[in-house]
Amino acid sequence: MSLEGIVERREGSPAGNGNGPVAKQPAPPARPTYGDRRLRLNPNTEHKPERYDDVQSEYDSAIISYLERHLPPSMLDVSRDAKVEFMKEILSPYLPEGERNRVQRHKEYRKTLMSAYQPLHKELYSLHPSAFFVPSFLKAINDSTEESFRNLLSEPSPGIYTFRMFQPSFCELLLDEVENFEKWVNTVKFKIMRPNTMNKYGAVLDDFGLEAMLNKLIEEFVSPLAKVFFPEVGGSTLDSHHGFVVEYGKDKDVELGFHVDDAEVTLNVCLGKDFFGGDLFFRGIRCDKHVNTEAQPEQEILDYSHVPGQAVLHRGRHRHGARPTTSGHRINMLLWCRSSVFREMKKYQKDFSSWCGECQREKKERHSQSVAATKLAFFKAGGGSNT
Numbered sequence: 001m002s003l004e005g006i007v008e009r010r011e012g013s014p015a016g017n018g019n020g021p022v023a024k025q026p027a028p029p030a031r032p033t034y035g036d037r038r039l040r041l042n043p044n045t046e047h048k049p050e051r052y053d054d055v056q057s058e059y060d061s062a063i064i065s066y067l068e069r070h071l072p073p074s075m076l077d078v079s080r081d082a083k084v085e086f087m088k089e090i091l092s093p094y095l096p097e098g099e100r101n102r103v104q105r106h107k108e109y110r111k112t113l114m115s116a117y118q119p120l121h122k123e124l125y126s127l128h129p130s131a132f133f134v135p136s137f138l139k140a141i142n143d144s145t146e147e148s149f150r151n152l153l154s155e156p157s158p159g160i161y162t163f164r165m166f167q168p169s170f171c172e173l174l175l176d177e178v179e180n181f182e183k184w185v186n187t188v189k190f191k192i193m194r195p196n197t198m199n200k201y202g203a204v205l206d207d208f209g210l211e212a213m214l215n216k217l218i219e220e221f222v223s224p225l226a227k228v229f230f231p232e233v234g235g236s237t238l239d240s241h242h243g244f245v246v247e248y249g250k251d252k253d254v255e256l257g258f259h260v261d262d263a264e265v266t267l268n269v270c271l272g273k274d275f276f277g278g279d280l281f282f283r284g285i286r287c288d289k290h291v292n293t294e295a296q297p298e299q300e301i302l303d304y305s306h307v308p309g310q311a312v313l314h315r316g317r318h319r320h321g322a323r324p325t326t327s328g329h330r331i332n333m334l335l336w337c338r339s340s341v342f343r344e345m346k347k348y349q350k351d352f353s354s355w356c357g358e359c360q361r362e363k364k365e366r367h368s369q370s371v372a373a374t375k376l377a378f379f380k381a382g383g384g385s386n387t
């Protein structure tokens with residue numbers, strides 16, 4: 001969806017098709033008019049958009065919030081409902097029919113689930129930083145400087161950051177809640193959607209009420225890091241997410257194949273419990289075109305062992321997988337953080353050498369070839385001789 005596109009489509013929409021009289025319609029209910037209805041091309045960065053998490057619509061609430069900054073000035077002071085109605089109308093042509101139906105069905109699924117499931121630990125459903133996070137993580141985010149982040153993190157391989165994040169008591173509560181949710185699902189025989197195409201076990205946290213808490217967690221605690229470490233892949237403009245848990249062990253998933261995430265930035269935190277194996281393996285960052293190319297042995301190969309409470313933060317395009325969990329039970333929380341702005345801009349780009357390891361390698365190779373060709377031409381022309 002292009003915002004430029006939206007601007008153009010809204011201009012001068014005709015009342016009829018120009019082929020004769022327009023059939024008379026019953027008068028529509030009176031609607032307020034808002035003067036100039038054209039969107040701003042550039043967002044009003046001083047305007048703080050409202051949150052629309054509670055709005056029932058086919059669109060992600062983050063997109064509605066994002067669009068609010070583009071509203072014409074006359075629309076900014078109208079009621080929240082009027083803004084929503086206006087923005088839904090603007091967005092409606094941009095979802096293809098199939099996608100619209102899918103999104104609608106998912107909204108209904110989530111609504112049914114949330115109205116039936118009784119949360120066990122209500123305190124998890126809103127963000128309580130001092131109860132959730134370890135003091136070192138809280139301090140680094142509060143200080144919010146690159147130096148404070150660097151003091152907190154380790155970077156065992158370029159672009160992979162690890163740090164202690166959750167309190168053991170928080171991990172226990174979340175594990176308990178997930179277990180309770182799964183028990184309930186089995187008792188009432190509700191067929192739940194699994195987190196993604198590669199996992200048969202696990203649950204989508206957003207689907208049973210944790211979406212608003214996770215939104216806040218990302219906004220206040222992941223985005224500050226993503227802005228500093230991943231600006232070239234939309235780390236400064238994260239605006240939606242997919243939050244879930246994956247489960248490995250006997251009678252669960254065992255391992256996870258080599259893949260990239262449907263995310264710009266991924267936060268992966270181990271919640272527990274006791275387990276052996278399950279190491280993550282990483283093999284370098286790649287764009288779509290280069291996703292199947294070889295890893296560079298020196299720089300791009302890393303194995304990482306999960307530790308409960310500890311987070312790994314990486315680009316979604318950082319290729320990875322998880323080795324078999326050979327005993328015990330491993331549960332990790334994943335936040336796939338996305339940026340609609342980055343995705344839109346990516347459509348118009350071909351060179352991803354600011355983050356793709358293979359684009360970078362090709363660029364370097366082109367550069368050395370051109371330096372070599374220039375040198376050769378220079379010597380052939382007699383340059384550099386002292387005759």
Ligand SMILES: O=C(O)CCC(=O)C(=O)O
Binds near residue numbers: 261321334
């Ligand atoms: O099992 C893990 O820790 C990795 C999970 C993962 O990469 C994913 O769900 O995308």
Ligand SMILES: [Fe+2]
Binds near residue numbers: 320
């Ligand atoms: Fe992944």
